[in-house]
Amino acid sequence: MAVPSFLARDRIVxxxxxxxxxxxxxxxAVHLCIGQAYATSVYKTALVEHFDTSLxxxxxxxxxxxxxxxxxxxxxxxxxxxxxxRAAMFTSAVFWVAGFLVGGVxxxxxxxxxxxxxYGVLGGIGLGxxxxxxxxxxxxxxxxRPGLATGMAIMGFGGGxxxxxxxxxxxxxxxxxxxxxxxxxxxxxxxxxxxxFTLAAVYLVFMMFGxxxxxxxxxxxxxxxxxxxxxxxxxLVTTENVSANNAIKTxxxxxxxxxxxxxxTAGIGILxxxxxxxxxxxxxxxxxxxxxxxxxxxxxxxxxxxxxxxxVWSSTSDFIGRKPIYMVYLxxxxxxxxxxxxxxxxxxxxxxxxxxxxxxxxGGGFSTVPAYxxxxxxxxxxxxxxxxxxxxxxxxxxxxxxxxxxVLDTQGxxxxxxxxxYRPALFIMxxxxxxxxxxxxxxxxVAAKWHESTATTPATARANPERSAAR
Amino acid sequence: MSHxxxxxxxxxxxxxxxxxxxxxxxxxxxxxxxxxxxxxxxxLFGG
Numbered sequence: 093m094a095v096p097s098f099l100a101r102d103r104i105v106x107x108x109x110x111x112x113x114x115x116x117x118x119x120x121a122v123h124l125c126i127g128q129a130y131a132t133s134v135y136k137t138a139l140v141e142h143f144d145t146s147l148x149x150x151x152x153x154x155x156x157x158x159x160x161x162x163x164x165x166x167x168x169x170x171x172x173x174x175x176x177x178r179a180a181m182f183t184s185a186v187f188w189v190a191g192f193l194v195g196g197v198x199x200x201x202x203x204x205x206x207x208x209x210x211y212g213v214l215g216g217i218g219l220g221x222x223x224x225x226x227x228x229x230x231x232x233x234x235x236x237r238p239g240l241a242t243g244m245a246i247m248g249f250g251g252g253x254x255x256x257x258x259x260x261x262x263x264x265x266x267x268x269x270x271x272x273x274x275x276x277x278x279x280x281x282x283x284x285x286x287x288x289f290t291l292a293a294v295y296l297v298f299m300m301f302g303x304x305x306x307x308x309x310x311x312x313x314x315x316x317x318x319x320x321x322x323x324x325x326x327x328l329v330t331t332e333n334v335s336a337n338n339a340i341k342t343x344x345x346x347x348x349x350x351x352x353x354x355x356x357t358a359g360i361g362i363l364x365x366x367x368x369x370x371x372x373x374x375x376x377x378x379x380x381x382x383x384x385x386x387x388x389x390x391x392x393x394x395x396x397x398x399x400x401x402x403x404v405w406s407s408t409s410d411f412i413g414r415k416p417i418y419m420v421y422l423x424x425x426x427x428x429x430x431x432x433x434x435x436x437x438x439x440x441x442x443x444x445x446x447x448x449x450x451x452x453x454x455g456g457g458f459s460t461v462p463a464y465x466x467x468x469x470x471x472x473x474x475x476x477x478x479x480x481x482x483x484x485x486x487x488x489x490x491x492x493x494x495x496x497x498x499v500l501d502t503q504g505x506x507x508x509x510x511x512x513x514y515r516p517a518l519f520i521m522x523x524x525x526x527x528x529x530x531x532x533x534x535x536x537x538v539a540a541k542w543h544e545s546t547a548t549t550p551a552t553a554r555a556n557p558e559r560s561a562a563r
Numbered sequence: 564m565s566h567x568x569x570x571x572x573x574x575x576x577x578x579x580x581x582x583x584x585x586x587x588x589x590x591x592x593x594x595x596x597x598x599x600x601x602x603x604x605x606x607l608f609g610g
Contacts, residue, residue, distance in 0.1 A: 102582030111577035117585035389606030
């Protein structure tokens with residue numbers, strides 16, 4: 093599928109002397125926008141009232157978007173690698189913004205299916221393409237610090253929710269002055285529709301800015317003082333390349349898929365239930381010693397650790413290695429989950445600290461995985477391989493809430509649950525992390541038979557990306 | 564910053580102002596989000 097010439101990869105090859113520090117803000121401009129996906133809870137109740145429907149019917153919008161994220165990242169990953177980041181960011185912006193516009197029209201006209209189609213399907217495609225769009229480019233610009241580079245971008249996805257939540261409240265208050273953001277007040281549907289149209293305009297400008305400043309390095313470019321042979325000396329790190337179609341035939345891909353699935357599922361277990369969970373852990377009879385406002389503060393703290401973990405842990409992985417850092421995420425994560433299940437209700441600080449570190453590992457798992465893929469499969473089609481791996485996120489997005497909600501449903505009524513009711517779900521998460529830990533331990537370097545021929549240059553590879561697909 | 568291996572095209576210079584502008588454009592909203600989240604999280608510590 094050809095792209096217009098102004099989006100073509102050839103048009104954005106950086107000339108010698110280009111400063112690579114212009115690339116992270118280009119990536120952030122996209123990820124800060126699509127990170128809004130994690131801020132949908134601010135207008136959830138308003139949509140329930142506007143459409144006079146259930147929370148589940150509204151929650152499906154987010155589920156569709158996350159499933160479409162995984163599907164589109166997997167399907168369009170090779171296209172993204174072939175056509176470059178400008179075409180990908182531009183396309184992502186078009187879909188993401190169209191999603192808000194169609195969704196806004198759906199709210200205005202009372203057509204819920206338009207919200208499913210708009211925010212769910214179109215927006216979800218924008219999410220998937222946007223999420224992977226800068227990853228391969230950043231890895232190529234920062235071969236010396238791939239974890240730092242992808243950490244910066246994927247931190248933006250966490251940061252997007254931090255921006256969108258307060259901004260959405262302020263905008264809905266502007267469009268419906270009766271809504272002031274406090275508990276008990278709900279904005280009307282017109283205010284949510286106006287919010288959608290406003291966000292569409294803002295995100296269009298930001299994402300297009302990212303698309304037009306992004307550049308790809310020339311073939312063979314490397315940072316001053318960087319010696320590629322020094323990379324090869326590290327365990328598991330290859331200077332060879334594996335195509336996306338061959339990568340999914342290797343055990344390494346599926347082991348890493350399992351690692352990501354387990355890490356994300358375990359994290360979602362806490363994120364999904366954060367506010368009621370802290371209140372239930374410190375419930376005394378009918379009331380909790382943790383007030384609703386404090387629970388909201390806990391959710392805010394988790395968002396900070398989710399974002400911070402994406403940057404800090406991924407950057408740390410550049411020094412200690414990808415496999416060891418996942419041993420920390422999964423191994424220490426298991427210990428923390430056991431502490432949470434057994435000692436979490438004894439003191440608020442124990443609960444808050446363990447949950448916050450677990451969520452930082454959840455974020456770190458997302459941001460470190462592109463660098464892990466680079467180590468195992470090389471830079472050739474790392475964007476496409478990353479896209480296919482993100483189906484683990486979609487699967488975890490379904491499995492995580494199913495596990496936690498399914499277990500809690502058997503334990504009692506919401507609002508009357510206590511810490512002990514959470515233990516079965518938390519121990520299931522420990523088991524999942526153990527599976528992920530073993531999967532990570534089993535990861536070995538990719539067999540040479542999957543490596544691309546050394547005659548494959550980046551240019552010929554782009555021209556014929558499926559060349560080795562039949563191997 | 565760059566070290567071209569085989570690139571005989573005319574070299575360029577990225578203006579520092581452009582880099583500063585780009586980082587400001589993404590940094591200001593991020594700071595706004597961080598400020599609001601820290602303010603919300605402070606309720607956890609009795610703030």
